[in-house]
Amino acid sequence: MGAGPGDAGLMTLRAREILEDADCVVYDRLVGEGVLTFIPEGAERVDVGKSGGHHPIPQREIEAILLDRARLGKRVVRLKGGDPFLFGRGGEEAEALRAAGIPFGIVPGVTSALAVPAWAGIPVTHRGLSSALRIITAHSEKGGLPGLDFEGLARTKGETLVFLMGVKNAGALCQRLMDAGMDSGTPAAAIERGTTARQRCVTGELGSLKALMEERKITPPAILVIGPVASLAEKLDWRASLPLSGLRVAVTRPRERAGRLSRMLRDAGAEVLEFPCIATEVLSGALPPLAGFDWVGFTSVTGVQALFTRLAREERDIRELGSAGIAAIGPATAEALRLCGLRVDFMPEVYDGAHLAAGLAERGGRMLLLRAEKGSPELTDLLRERGADFSEVPLYRTHYVKASLPEDLDMAVFTSASTVRGFAACAPEGGFAAVKAVCIGVQTARAAEEAGFEQIFTAASATLPALVEAAVTAAAV
Numbered sequence: 001m002g003a004g005p006g007d008a009g010l011m012t013l014r015a016r017e018i019l020e021d022a023d024c025v026v027y028d029r030l031v032g033e034g035v036l037t038f039i040p041e042g043a044e045r046v047d048v049g050k051s052g053g054h055h056p057i058p059q060r061e062i063e064a065i066l067l068d069r070a071r072l073g074k075r076v077v078r079l080k081g082g083d084p085f086l087f088g089r090g091g092e093e094a095e096a097l098r099a100a101g102i103p104f105g106i107v108p109g110v111t112s113a114l115a116v117p118a119w120a121g122i123p124v125t126h127r128g129l130s131s132a133l134r135i136i137t138a139h140s141e142k143g144g145l146p147g148l149d150f151e152g153l154a155r156t157k158g159e160t161l162v163f164l165m166g167v168k169n170a171g172a173l174c175q176r177l178m179d180a181g182m183d184s185g186t187p188a189a190a191i192e193r194g195t196t197a198r199q200r201c202v203t204g205e206l207g208s209l210k211a212l213m214e215e216r217k218i219t220p221p222a223i224l225v226i227g228p229v230a231s232l233a234e235k236l237d238w239r240a241s242l243p244l245s246g247l248r249v250a251v252t253r254p255r256e257r258a259g260r261l262s263r264m265l266r267d268a269g270a271e272v273l274e275f276p277c278i279a280t281e282v283l284s285g286a287l288p289p290l291a292g293f294d295w296v297g298f299t300s301v302t303g304v305q306a307l308f309t310r311l312a313r314e315e316r317d318i319r320e321l322g323s324a325g326i327a328a329i330g331p332a333t334a335e336a337l338r339l340c341g342l343r344v345d346f347m348p349e350v351y352d353g354a355h356l357a358a359g360l361a362e363r364g365g366r367m368l369l370l371r372a373e374k375g376s377p378e379l380t381d382l383l384r385e386r387g388a389d390f391s392e393v394p395l396y397r398t399h400y401v402k403a404s405l406p407e408d409l410d411m412a413v414f415t416s417a418s419t420v421r422g423f424a425a426c427a428p429e430g431g432f433a434a435v436k437a438v439c440i441g442v443q444t445a446r447a448a449e450e451a452g453f454e455q456i457f458t459a460a461s462a463t464l465p466a467l468v469e470a471a472v473t474a475a476a477v
Helices: 013-019 059-071 090-099 112-119 150-154 170-179 209-215 228-232 259-267 301-313 331-339 353-363 377-385 417-425 442-451 464-475
Strands: 024-027 044-047 076-079 132-137 159-164 187-192 200-205 222-226 248-251 271-274 278-282 295-298 325-328 366-372 389-400 411-414 436-439 456-458
Touching: 013 076, 024 059, 044 059, 059 076, 059 090, 112 159, 112 187, 112 222, 150 170, 170 209, 170 222, 187 209, 187 228, 200 209, 222 228, 248 259, 259 271, 259 464, 278 301, 278 417, 295 301, 295 331, 295 353, 301 331, 301 366, 301 389, 325 331, 325 353, 353 377, 366 377, 377 389, 389 417, 411 417, 411 442, 411 464, 417 442, 436 442, 436 464, 442 456, 456 464
Parallel strands: 024 044, 024 076, 132 159, 248 271, 248 411, 295 325, 295 366, 366 389, 411 436, 436 456
Antiparallel strands: 159 222, 187 200, 187 222, 278 389
């Protein structure tokens, strides 16, 4: 299965479907870290990463690992950067599986040969400049230059040459092309860590490309693009104006609720790593009677979903609420209620527990709060201070998801205090002081300060657009 060129948003839908159902994932070095976050909790991970000239696990041993896990009855995903059949040895591994009688499927991936130039503003074909494309490996199995027809490559007119794995042999490659007759002034580019937040693109001419790469300290993984289209990189650099371009951002909310926020951050240019720090579990046991209340308050989308799950489980009906008014802490919760056929009668102007409590206390009557098992005390403490008549029913519990923090993060976006605490639990020794914390509200920001974050930014309101705007503000500081 191809993982795509690096950015998790460029992984195919089919690949993600299969990856999320894997029992074992055998993956390469070039698989994007954001893609690895889609591996299910509890699935076995086997890192067989290779780097140029250094193969810690021989190819035949990798094939043996695939056979061994498959014979154990596991659903195994062999995850490769880019496309598995483009210089990825996917064909060799498929042959080994076929010879052993192991059934398998193939999921193509977006290849870096096309995606990385596009991410850098270089179309590999362009009317008037290039009508053909050649994709070439830049090194042989032994590490040197492959046995290419350099004379034939040098004679190409109106073609684009894309060399994969090109850093080590870049100087020799450019020299051989010039020796074979290619003009030293031919536009050329080297693109490092393409489609990730750390992408860098160096453009120049064939004769100066190696020196430019050394000056900018370009390191693997990188590809080379040689041909007239390389001159378009600066003109078509579409990512430069995106406010979060060049930033690695962790989305910490539960995976099932991360999609919209991740899309909004990607639209702003970020490389998004979905790193769910918490998970929710709907509680068992019978719900108490729901009738006889004047107000029913919901503090989260999860609470809405958990209520209907438990009602269905007990074969009960929402009509038990009778004519009670419906209160929601904010617009996301109100929308979840609307989709379930419930119109919200009260929502505070400021979307937090204190303002929800104040509004309910003003309205009076008997109140039923449906929320998490260990919800914030801010809501109930204020209701007690006001002498409100309320009952509280826990519908679900939240627990932390243990995982290794993504490397080299610039920013983490938090939608609740529990996501902050879950994030901090993944790094008990700290180590995230340089990460900017972008928080949806004051209570979340307070948790970030307690966890040890030094740069904290708070959204103007408790909405996803405001949260993304806060991330943009943080990026500019």
